[in-house]
Amino acid sequence: MSIKVHIHKTHRQSTDGKEVVKTAGNSVGECLKNLVETYPGMQDVLFEKNGKLRNLIEVYVNHESAYPDELKKAVKDGDEIHLTFMLAGG
Amino acid sequence: MAILTANELERYDRQIMMGEIGQKGQEKLKNARAFIAGAGGLGSPISIYLAAAGVGTIRIVDQDRVDLSNLNRQVLHWNDDIGETKADSALAKLADLNPTINVEASCETITDKNISHLVADLDLIVDAMDNLPTRYLLNKAALDMNIPFFHGAVRGFEGRAMTIIPGKTACLRCMYKGPIPEEKFPVIGVAPAVIGSIQATEVIKYIIGAGDLLENRMLVYDGLTMNFTEFKIKKNPNCDHCSYST
Numbered sequence: 001m002s003i004k005v006h007i008h009k010t011h012r013q014s015t016d017g018k019e020v021v022k023t024a025g026n027s028v029g030e031c032l033k034n035l036v037e038t039y040p041g042m043q044d045v046l047f048e049k050n051g052k053l054r055n056l057i058e059v060y061v062n063h064e065s066a067y068p069d070e071l072k073k074a075v076k077d078g079d080e081i082h083l084t085f086m087l088a089g090g
Numbered sequence: 091m092a093i094l095t096a097n098e099l100e101r102y103d104r105q106i107m108m109g110e111i112g113q114k115g116q117e118k119l120k121n122a123r124a125f126i127a128g129a130g131g132l133g134s135p136i137s138i139y140l141a142a143a144g145v146g147t148i149r150i151v152d153q154d155r156v157d158l159s160n161l162n163r164q165v166l167h168w169n170d171d172i173g174e175t176k177a178d179s180a181l182a183k184l185a186d187l188n189p190t191i192n193v194e195a196s197c198e199t200i201t202d203k204n205i206s207h208l209v210a211d212l213d214l215i216v217d218a219m220d221n222l223p224t225r226y227l228l229n230k231a232a233l234d235m236n237i238p239f240f241h242g243a244v245r246g247f248e249g250r251a252m253t254i255i256p257g258k259t260a261c262l263r264c265m266y267k268g269p270i271p272e273e274k275f276p277v278i279g280v281a282p283a284v285i286g287s288i289q290a291t292e293v294i295k296y297i298i299g300a301g302d303l304l305e306n307r308m309l310v311y312d313g314l315t316m317n318f319t320e321f322k323i324k325k326n327p328n329c330d331h332c333s334y335s336t
């Protein structure tokens with residue numbers, strides 16, 4: 001069981017510079033929990049104090065939006081998760 | 091359909107040669123009326139390329155004056171323009187680039203009160219804003235008026251673009267989770283140059299009816315790795331902006 005999580009470059013300071021992290025879990029939420037266990041700095045990057053996914057964070061599974069209820073989205077072996085965030089500049 | 095003059099046939103010769111455009115397409119461009127929301131980093135390449143391509147009416151709105159710190163990316167404005175309104179600076183450059191088109195520029199803040207007035211009689215809205223709240227205003231206005239909305243945004247070396255067709259595609263609001271904190275975003279001029287050019291390409295394709303638009307596809311560009319990644323976006327049946335349109 002392995003799900004690759006692609007980390008946005010601005011967040012890689014929390015993953016020792018790693019671009020792709022292998023995680024395990026049956027849902028996006030489980031994989032992100034697994035990610036945070038290895039890289040605790042990702043907790044604050046991804047989540048509010050109350051555990052809710054931050055508003056600006058976007059989650060894609062196999063290049064498809066996992067919105068809404070991103071954390072409940074089921075994943076299986078070989079799936080890839082991309083974590084990115086909304087851009088506002090122009 | 092407006093007939094092309096001899097001067098226009100020569101000006102647009104290289105693109106009229108293209109099978110996708112031809113004289114018919116060029117006439118469509120001449121008849122098109124575009125709203126460009128912002129004359130900054132994105133608004134510069136968008137307005138320059140739409141003016142050069144011969145989009146017949148361009149209305150561009152920006153609330154700011156040209157500042158020295160704008161000049162690393164906002165190529166519509168030059169050193170001598172510092173202190174001028176971006177609207178005046180944009181109007182002068184675009185009219186000089188292509189005097190055969192109609193350019194209207196105004197210095198005002200886009201709000202929920204004036205947006206329908208600003209966009210009235212136009213065919214499409216191009217996103218060249220520097221903040222998300224105004225982007226959502228534009229998104230909603232485009233859906234309400236049943237005209238397309240060409241989204242673009244940048245940060246650093248990165249950017250993204252998506253095209254929204256009311257009643258057909260996901261909209262910018264379909265993934266909304268709530269407000270996000272505003273930041274003074276870092277950016278290098280080549281990022282809005284790439285994204286603004288992609289938005290202008292989408293606008294031209296839409297007007298002439300060629301190719302495949304970025305419908306339900308968020309195109310994400312990373313200038314550092316030179317990768318384009320495409321993410322599929324679904325229309326949200328509960329979206330507070332587009333759920334009523336089918």
Ligand SMILES: [Zn+2]
Pocket residue numbers: 260261262263264325326329330331332333
């Ligand atoms: Zn929507």
